[in-house]
Amino acid sequence: MSASEKLQNEVERQKRKIEEIEKSIETVEKEFNEKFDYERESIEEHKKFLAEPELEIAIVGTINAGKSTFINALLQENIASTDARPETASLTKFKYADENKLEIKFYNEEEWNELWESVEESKKKNQANVFKEEFENSGAKNIKNDYLGKSDETIEVSNIEKLKNKIKDYTSRQSEIHYFVKEITVYLNNENMPKNVTIVDTPGLNDVVAYRSDITKDYIKRANAVVVCQSYLNLGDREFNDIASFFGNIGDKSYKVIILGTQIDKLNKPKEEWENIKEDWKNQFKVFYDKDQNLINNNIIGVSSFVFSNLIELENGKEHNEDNILSIYRFAKSYGIELSLQDPNLNNKIIDNYNQIIELTNIKKVNSLITNKIIANRVEEIIYDLENKYLSMINYISNKANNIKNENSHNKATLDMEKKEKEESILKRNEEIKKIEEDMKAINNAFDKIKEEWLNLNKKLKETIKNITNKD
Ligand SMILES: Nc1nc2c(ncn2[C@@H]2O[C@H](COP(=O)(O)OP(=O)(O)O)[C@@H](O)[C@H]2O)c(=O)[nH]1
Ligand SMILES: [Mg+2]
Structure with a gap:
């Protein structure tokens, strides 16, 4: 079976399982008069993964860490907008394609209101005021009604320069439209863009609009791998905690978090100073890498995207x-x-000295790490992550179902006490409870069966992946 067939099979299998779960939930909701809204939401989320099962690599970090500059170095094309001022406000996805084109998604009214609320409530009053002022002065207000809730747009372009201009039109801080853009996907006909992968430039984790950083944080949870851009300058508690949380999302596959010390050319003595900083970071992050010295050494990398691109x-x-x-x-x-x-x-x-200096910037090293350790096992990685998400989802639902069941037996006990007075109604009620309990048992059995199946598969996959990794 080819890799893509394997993935397709897996996706179809999960879709069928999810249909079963949805039916079970419907039954429980009816019988117990309980809402499973949150659970339904996570099911919807999961369906979204299934609709587009692609390997996604998120490039994350604070504003100005050098995320966009790194992507440009990776692709050897100045395609992601960079600036000393925050420039990336929406998720920008890059994918390989035969034709260059751009897809744009806009916020709807409800999302916009939430976004605006988060500006109003921002604790960073000064920055929030600058944001509001810029919004007022940009004339964005006048076009708001044209763009909120607008259906997705696809723009085909004849060459790369036109593509760059269009990206600027929709995402640059200078453009009034950018406020309403939720997400863009850039389809690139570029030989450096790996195929079958989505590389995602994200708004800074410290965006003044908390709503936008939250989108980034949610997104990171679904990414299959994370490249953290962290300036050598400012690894504070906040940044440390953010990075720690990425490891939490990735399960026991810590090799999928790569930490870049960015802009090392700015150091007075890049070589010595970065070596010292790296030692310090290695100590700070070793617990997340299971104290695996090789992994720590390989996955914490000092880079200079700027020198690379200049060269x-x-x-x-x-x-x-x-x-x-x-x-x-x-x-x-x-x-x-x-x-x-x-x-x-x-x-x-x-x-x-071109080759030697290029090597020293470490961009190629990061590139081969991404290519050989993550993209090479693309299908296994996607299946593993899909399955983990699925597992945590059914765990959640099954726990909730169990809680309802327990609560119900408590009700039954209370009813038993009043047996004499309301014998008849109780008999009826007990019948009901018995029926519900039977249904519940069937549902839980179904959940347990699915879970067990999944755990077995999980174990097998882990072994397969371990074997693959050990071969390197
Ligand atoms: N000297 C130097 N400057 C850099 C480097 N990477 C980014 N910058 C500069 O830092 C600023 C922010 O970079 P950008 O990529 O837009 O950051 P982002 O907000 O994380 O996307 C820009 O002015 C870049 O030119 C680097 O490796 N070296
Ligand atoms: Mg950026």
């Missing part, structure tokens, strides 16, 4: 400014590459 542009003969050259010079020099600012041939000397 590629220099090599391609693209226009470059002094700052870009200076950043390469300082970085290379700190790793012992002989260069001199006085040298009239500095640019050529840099190009002579």
Whole structure:
């Protein structure tokens, strides 16, 4: 069976199981007059995964950590908007395709109201006021009715430059439309874009609009792997806790959290200073990596996306400014590459050392980590994550069903005490309870059976994956 057939089978299997669960829930809801709203929501969420079972890699971190710059380095194309000011306000998904195009999803009225409420309630009063002021001045108000609740838009473009302009039109902080854009998907015909994967640029975890950071946090929960961009500068408690929570989502597969120390070219002595910071981070994060020294060493990586992209542009003969050259010079020099600012041939000397400097930026290292450790096992990873989500969902539902059952036996005991007075009605009630208990038992048995089946599969998968990982 091919990998995609295997995935398809698994998805169909889960869909059938979910139908069964939905029927069971319907019965319980009717019999007990209990609502399973929350559970139904998680079922809907799960159905969404099943409708689009793709490997998703989330690029996350605080504002200005260098998430978008990292994606651009990875794709070797300045496609994600970057800026010293927050620029990414909506989830931006990148996928490979034969034709470049853009898909845009807008907020609906209800979502917008929630978003606006979170601005009003923001504790960061100053930033919230700046947000409101910018919104007022942008003229976004006048187009609000045109965009809220607008159906999804697909825009086909003839070349990459047009695609970049369109992305700016919809997502740049300068554009008034960006306020209403919830999510965009960029389909890229780019050889560096891995196939069958979605790479997602996310709004900062510390976005002034809490509603937007919450979207990011929810999204991370469904991603199959997480690349954390963390500036070497500011790993505080908050950032540490956020990173810790990503490990919580990933189960026992901690290799799927990769922590990048970003912008290391900005350090005075990138080589020595980053080495020190890395030692410190290794200590802080070792518990999450099961104290596996190899994993800790491989998954905490210092990168300079900026130097990487500058170098590629220099090599391609693209226009470059002094700052870009200076950043390469300082970085290379700190790793012992002989260069001199006085040298009239500095640019050529840099190009002579191109391969070595490219290696030092570590972008290729991250790329091969993502390719070989995550994308290579794509189908197994998706199935494993789908199944974990499924398992936690039915666990939840089955617990709730059990609670209702227990409560019901308590009611039965109370009823027993009043037996003499209301014998007749009690007889009837007991009949009812018996029937309900029988139904409940059937439902729980069904849940247990599904759960057991799933746990077995889970075990098998884990072993398979362990074997695959051990082979490397
Ligand atoms: N020197 C240097 N600057 C960087 C690097 N990565 C990002 N930046 C700059 O940091 C700012 C924020 O980067 P951006 O990618 O937009 O951050 P995001 O908010 O996390 O997406 C921009 O001005 C980038 O040019 C890097 O590796 N080195
Ligand atoms: Mg960004």
